Amino acid sequence: xxxxxxxxxxxxxxxxxxxxxxxxxxxxxxxxxxxxxxxxxxxxxxxxxxxxxxxxxxxxxxxxxxxxxxxxxxxxxxxxxxxxxxxxxxxxxxxxxxxxxxxxxxxxxxxxxxxxxxxxxxxxxxxxxxxxxxxxxxxxxxxxxxxxxxxxxxxxxxxxxxxxxxxxxxxxxxxxxxxxxxxxxxxxxxxxxxxxxxxxxxxxxxxxxxxxxxxxxxxxxxxxxxxxxxxxxxxxxxxxxxxxxxxxxxxxxxxxxxxxxxxxxxxxxxxxxxxxxxxxxxxxxxxxxxxxxxxxxxxxxxxxxxxxxxxxxxxxxxxxxxxxxxxxxxxxxxxxxxxxxxxxxxxxxxxxxxxxxxxxxxxxxxxxxxxxxxxxxxxxxxxxxxxxxxxxxxxxxxxxxxxxxxxxxxxxxxx
Numbered sequence: 001x002x003x004x005x006x007x008x009x010x011x012x013x014x015x016x017x018x019x020x021x022x023x024x025x026x027x028x029x030x031x032x033x034x035x036x037x038x039x040x041x042x043x044x045x046x047x048x049x050x051x052x053x054x055x056x057x058x059x060x061x062x063x064x065x066x067x068x069x070x071x072x073x074x075x076x077x078x079x080x081x082x083x084x085x086x087x088x089x090x091x092x093x094x095x096x097x098x099x100x101x102x103x104x105x106x107x108x109x110x111x112x113x114x115x116x117x118x119x120x121x122x123x124x125x126x127x128x129x130x131x132x133x134x135x136x137x138x139x140x141x142x143x144x145x146x147x148x149x150x151x152x153x154x155x156x157x158x159x160x161x162x163x164x165x166x167x168x169x170x171x172x173x174x175x176x177x178x179x180x181x182x183x184x185x186x187x188x189x190x191x192x193x194x195x196x197x198x199x200x201x202x203x204x205x206x207x208x209x210x211x212x213x214x215x216x217x218x219x220x221x222x223x224x225x226x227x228x229x230x231x232x233x234x235x236x237x238x239x240x241x242x243x244x245x246x247x248x249x250x251x252x253x254x255x256x257x258x259x260x261x262x263x264x265x266x267x268x269x270x271x272x273x274x275x276x277x278x279x280x281x282x283x284x285x286x287x288x289x290x291x292x293x294x295x296x297x298x299x300x301x302x303x304x305x306x307x308x309x310x311x312x313x314x315x316x317x318x319x320x321x322x323x324x325x326x327x328x329x330x331x332x333x334x335x336x337x338x339x340x341x342x343x344x345x346x347x348x349x350x351x352x353x354x355x356x357x358x359x360x361x362x363x364x365x366x367x368x369x370x371x372x373x374x375x376x377x378x379x380x381x382x383x384x385x386x387x388x389x390x391x392x393x394x395x396x397x398x399x400x401x402x403x404x405x406x407x408x409x410x411x412x413x414x415x
Contacts, residue, residue, distance in 0.1 A: 021323050060359055071373040073333055074172040074229040081166040083151040085158025090151045091138035096171030103141040103228045107167035109134040115153040117164050122146050138228055140280050170228030182332040182372055188274040192397030194371040195343050201370050202337040206270035217386045218328035218336050219309045223262040226250055231333040231374035238415040241303040245377030246393045247294045256283030256298045263309045267335045275335050279305050288411045292360050293402050295391045297411050312379055314404045319365045323351045324383040331372035339369035352398045365390045366398035
């Protein structure tokens with residue numbers, strides 16, 4: 001149990017149980033950020049950022065893990081499938097009846113120079129090519145219930161040690177199943193739920209005419225699919241190859257490399273479920289992470305493919321109580337939605353408390369903007385400046401995000 005900041009009723013938020021998730025290769029000591037090397041660069045040192053924004057010693061407060069909003073939206077099934085150079089067949093089909101997506105996992109991918117493997121949808125509309133040898137890595141997901149894996153080689157015959165071994169696949173729940181999970185959580189009406197009174201988020205495209213600048217600032221916001229089944233949100237920050245999400249989403253370079261990052265995943269029109277085809281890239285390297293401030297800064301492969309979606313800037317000033325805000329996000333993994341309105345606040349989403357408890361005392365700001373599981377890692381933006389003032393991470397009504405001034409003090413030199 002802990003006391004809320006001044007002016008915050010103890011009834012406004014259920015006390016949080018401590019989540020101690022130890023991550024190999026990354027440690028947050030006293031809130032210090034840790035720079036994590038590539039999982040395959042064994043000679044690179046792990047470097048700690050010394051100018052910790054929270055001081056030398058920080059007490060982690062109890063956090064209820066319900067508030068973190070991490071929910072599986074698929075299930076992983078063990079497989080024993082292969083396409084080797086000794087086989088006659090070059091194609092195999094991986095199917096999960098009625099699955100929302102199929103994501104195969106390579107236990108091993110070893111190829112001769114010039115050869116490659118593709119993972120595609122049956123109609124070829126979605127296809128991803130793998131030319132480099134890989135160990136213990138997920139392929140990019142294929143929308144629908146079937147993925148076609150094909151080995152492309154210059155000549156027949158060869159060693160059974162070469163080719164692709166598939167040891168498991170993640171099968172996504174259908175859209176209706178994910179909606180049912182979201183509804184079940186909302187119906188529980190517990191204090192930790194993130195939808196505050198009524199759900200007033202709307203698809204981003206619904207604001208294209210009324211709030212075009214806000215919609216433009218939603219474009220750098222990405223959907224994350226982590227390790228095949230877990231959802232979060234992230235956003236591009238600054239002009240370089242830098243993205244920001246929560247520490248409780250992932251912390252290590254290897255986890256980043258098993259994370260899909262979707263840009264441009266939006267509905268084509270207001271009121272329809274038809275979506276644009278997203279640009280899917282893979283996480284590459286974790287540059288810094290902090291348990292205390294619940295952030296992870298990372299890069300992606302194929303950065304040039306996401307550059308056209310633009311970037312957001314972190315604010316260099318403190319949030320103000322009553323300041324109008326909005327949150328672009330991927331709640332429950334859905335196409336981009338934006339929380340702008342809040343009936344709790346009489347209309348607009350606003351900052352409720354400019355200081356609020358997060359993992360540590362007074363690290364957050366709070367608000368009644370609606371969020372859901374999958375929204376972790378979303379930017380909280382000022383409607384005045386369209387700069388990021390907080391990194392959303394907890395539900396609780398009020399919901400809360402980490403003050404980005406604290407984050408910027410630790411990693412501003414990396415952005």
